[in-house]
Amino acid sequence: MHYTLNQLRIFVAVVKAQSVTKASEELHLSQPAVSIQLKNFEAQFDIPLTEVIGRKIYITDFGYEIAAAAESIIEQVHAINYKTLAYKGQLTGKLKISVVSTGKYVMPFFLSEFLVQHAGIELLMDVTNKNRVLESLESNDVDFALVSILPTTINIEWLDLLPNRLYLIGKAGQKVTGSGDVNELFKDLPLIFREKGSGTRLVMERFIAERNISVLKKMELTSNEAVKQAILAGLGYSIMPLIGIKNELNNHELEIIEVPGLPVKTTWSLIWLKEKKHSHASSSFLEWMKCKKSEIIEHNFNWCAQYR
Known part of the structure; x- marks a missing residue:
């Protein structure tokens, strides 16, 4: 057998993710690259490590045993590297x-x-x-x-x-009416929320609840980047941390909308x-x-x- 450390690492990632696609994302490799290395690794064994049913990959009992051994080998390699560096001070x-x-x-x-x-x-x-x-x-x-x-x-x-400051953000150039009154401003404003469990969503919900603001329409997205792209596409507005929109502000793609009570500061x-x-x-x-x-x-x- 001539499997490599890279193949062991890829196989362990596939087993943990139960998916070639997810493993490739975690390893920052292309899906074809992971698939090829997985195929080459499996070809060295007479007993199947995985089986594909439909479009889903399943790990065999033997595959789980090999994954455990592979993880142990990887840990030992890390230990050798650490010891070498530690010996050098x-x-x-x-x-x-x-x-x-x-x-x-x-x-x-x-x-x-x-x-x-x-x-x-x-x-x-x-x-x-x-x-x-x-x-x-x-x-x-x-x-x-x-x-x-x-x-x-x-x-x-x-x-x-x-400091972390959160502002109401919209696409540059979009007109917002009623900005002098918070409830008037939000009355017809489509809002984009982060998913439940997000700290940004918690801040946004508190701001809305404390002012008894009625939200007409909302969208829920699972990342700050997704919210940003939705705003850039003109799909709505959101209360967002300043820290994540530096480039878009500098490029005049997004703009801060002045609202009484904002920014929220954490x-x-x-x-x-x-x-x-x-x-x-x-x-x-x-x-x-x-x-x-x-x-x-x-x-x-x-x-x-x-x-x-």
Whole structure:
């Protein structure tokens, strides 16, 4: 047998995702590339690892055994790499972070220089909605989480990073009437919501409920990017975080609509479980954040100050 480490990695991803398409997305590879490597890997075994019924892939019992062995091999390879780097005096280990979806516009800027300086750190970052982020944190599956609304049901510690401001956003050039009165403005305005479990949706619903605003028409989409594209297509308006629309504002594709009571202001915070026993990698990152956050904010987010 001549299977490669890459083939093992692909097979484990397919088994976990129960789908070639989902595995290719997670691995950032094309679906044909994953299918070819999977086929080449399976061809080296006399016993089937998978079977396809209709358009769905099923893992055989033997396939699950091979996947478990493959995962163990991959972990051992990582361990060898870590030991090699550690012997050279370099920081090693895994850094696991769960980030609310809009946080993808924030977290990479706080990670980039740290990861460049510490090549032995393996980053595992999950970008999802607020509910799932908090589930990951509460079950201690991650070292840190990035949120814009602090949870009240979990015992945490946190480090505040930067302000998060949410405005009513529309396609540039679209006329909005009744802007002097909140209820008049929203009366005929088609609104686009994020999915349930999203922090942005929670802020939007609170704003509407507190002012007893009647929503005539609404659409629900499952990501900040999807909402943005819907607004660009002229499908409606939404209350969105400023942090995710920098380019569209600069290019005059989207515009902020002035509304009494907006922006809603929250804070981007890095949070972790109280009394968390940090690994060397995660404790080093936390110290890095405390020392470098002001410099990173000044360099990457000072553009936000022009919007009030």
